[in-house]
Amino acid sequence: MTLATEQHTQSTSATFKNLQCKECGAEYEAKATHVCEVCFGPLEVSYDYDALRRQVTRESIAAGPNSIWRYRPFLPVMTDNPIDVGTGMTPLVKANRLARRLGIKNLYIKNDAVNMPTLSFKDRVVSVALTRAKELGFSTVSCASTGNLANSTAAIAAHAGLDCCVFIPADLEAGKVLGTLIYSPTVMAVQGNYDQVNRLCCEVANTHGWGFVNINLRPYYSEGSKTLGFEVAEQLGWKLPDHIVAPLASGSLFTKIYKGFQEFIKVGLVEDKTVRFSGAQADGCSPIAQAFREGRDFVKPVKPNTIAKSIAIGNPADGIYAIEVAKKTGGNIESVSDPEIIEGIKLLAETEGIFTETAGGTTIAVLKKLVEAGKIDPDETTVVYITGNGLKTQEAMQGYIGEPFTIEPKLDSFERALERSHTLDRLEWQQVLV
Numbered sequence: 094m095t096l097a098t099e100q101h102t103q104s105t106s107a108t109f110k111n112l113q114c115k116e117c118g119a120e121y122e123a124k125a126t127h128v129c130e131v132c133f134g135p136l137e138v139s140y141d142y143d144a145l146r147r148q149v150t151r152e153s154i155a156a157g158p159n160s161i162w163r164y165r166p167f168l169p170v171m172t173d174n175p176i177d178v179g180t181g182m183t184p185l186v187k188a189n190r191l192a193r194r195l196g197i198k199n200l201y202i203k204n205d206a207v208n209m210p211t212l213s214f215k216d217r218v219v220s221v222a223l224t225r226a227k228e229l230g231f232s233t234v235s236c237a238s239t240g241n242l243a244n245s246t247a248a249i250a251a252h253a254g255l256d257c258c259v260f261i262p263a264d265l266e267a268g269k270v271l272g273t274l275i276y277s278p279t280v281m282a283v284q285g286n287y288d289q290v291n292r293l294c295c296e297v298a299n300t301h302g303w304g305f306v307n308i309n310l311r312p313y314y315s316e317g318s319k320t321l322g323f324e325v326a327e328q329l330g331w332k333l334p335d336h337i338v339a340p341l342a343s344g345s346l347f348t349k350i351y352k353g354f355q356e357f358i359k360v361g362l363v364e365d366k367t368v369r370f371s372g373a374q375a376d377g378c379s380p381i382a383q384a385f386r387e388g389r390d391f392v393k394p395v396k397p398n399t400i401a402k403s404i405a406i407g408n409p410a411d412g413i414y415a416i417e418v419a420k421k422t423g424g425n426i427e428s429v430s431d432p433e434i435i436e437g438i439k440l441l442a443e444t445e446g447i448f449t450e451t452a453g454g455t456t457i458a459v460l461k462k463l464v465e466a467g468k469i470d471p472d473e474t475t476v477v478y479i480t481g482n483g484l485k486t487q488e489a490m491q492g493y494i495g496e497p498f499t500i501e502p503k504l505d506s507f508e509r510a511l512e513r514s515h516t517l518d519r520l521e522w523q524q525v526l527v
């Protein structure tokens with residue numbers, strides 16, 4: 094373990110300093126630890142911002158790799174050879190057709206449905222966590238997952254040659270289970286919900302000395318989400334948007350996009366401005382939205398029951414911080430029903446050609462709800478974060494999409510089917526009109 098650590102401390106380019114308690118400010122060495130021993134608050138990575146201001150320019154970033162590692166000085170690793178599997182720099186798409194449908198003007202989709210290597214935003218956090226895990230000398234990595242995290246951890250561990258054991262709730266979508274097993278990690282399907290999986294993993298982390306990306310490596314892992322903020326700022330031409338909408342599970346992603354924007358302001362890469370932060374949850378697991386609605390600054394845990402499994406965390410670790418960010422930026426936190434989530438998935442697919450999973454359907458449905466309630470200004474530059482891929486949650490769409498016309502390999506069979514399809518179109522129009 095010491096060997097790897099010693100090699101990396103030679104690096105002169107480390108810009109992160111240590112871990113600091115988000116509540117009481119107590120400082121800790123940058124090891125595999127995540128809870129303050131004084132007040133039990135969460136630990137967060139702190140940086141030398143003076144060094145960052147001296148070292149980093151728009152040009153130096155643009156000259157970096159076409160991945161999250163172009164922002165390496167803002168990430169909590171020392172090595173100049175991070176695990177780079179092409180994660181990040183996903184498209185920021187101007188969503189004109191969706192915008193028109195909703196009645197707004199300047200809408201963008203940050204499309205992490207096509208992130209590498211496993212088609213979700215989790216590839217960002219795992220690339221960072223496993224790079225740091227190697228620096229800290231871990232040979233086995235693990236996670237408590239709602240699905241996408243297991244995919245990412247297993248895939249990137251395979252690439253990095255790390256042993257891997259992941260924990261998932263037993264009732265996950267087939268695509269998420271297969272998308273983990275294919276990399277041959279050890280998979281524990283736990284008979285319980287995510288919060289029970291997480292509790293079990295906390296015990297395992299204490300007894301086995303493994304690197305759990307979202308438990309003892311959580312301070313490093315969560316920093317990876319800042320790149321969703323950095324990329325949007327760079328892709329908008331080094332400008333911040335007016336408003337962002339993102340899904341909330343633990344609330345980490347949401348608060349880290351905020352931290353990313355703040356850091357770019359702090360080191361002078363973008364102009365200071367307030368970006369409004371709005372968050373999305375599913376009605377069937379909406380502890381953060383409920384607290385926001387009721388004006389509480391604490392989150393009451395709930396038992397999840399929704400098709401949006403990837404964001405179904407009943408006891409969200411960063412819930413209160415997410416509420417704080419939404420409040421101080423003038424944003425909102427809303428939730429939507431499962432049928433609205435399905436509609437959201439279809440709306441994004443039909444208008445923009447992007448097939449997202451249930452988490453993305455949740456985000457689009459909340460976007461729609463916020464626009465209809467006048468909580469998004471039609472002229473605001475709004476960025477919506479699509480965090481996962483629809484091919485992984487196909488069962489959610491069963492019974493909600495059309496069927497192909499089965500035809501004989503003959504022209505007249507095709508012509509009859511085409512006529513029928515036109516009739517169906519007309520019928521749909523009639524339904525719309527009545």
Ligand SMILES: *Cc1c(COP(=O)(O)O)cnc(C)c1O
Pocket residue numbers: 213214215239241242340341342343344345346347403404450452453480481
């Ligand atoms: C994990 C996940 C999120 C949210 O994660 P946080 O715990 O809030 O950081 C959002 N979307 C998808 C698809 C996810 O897998």
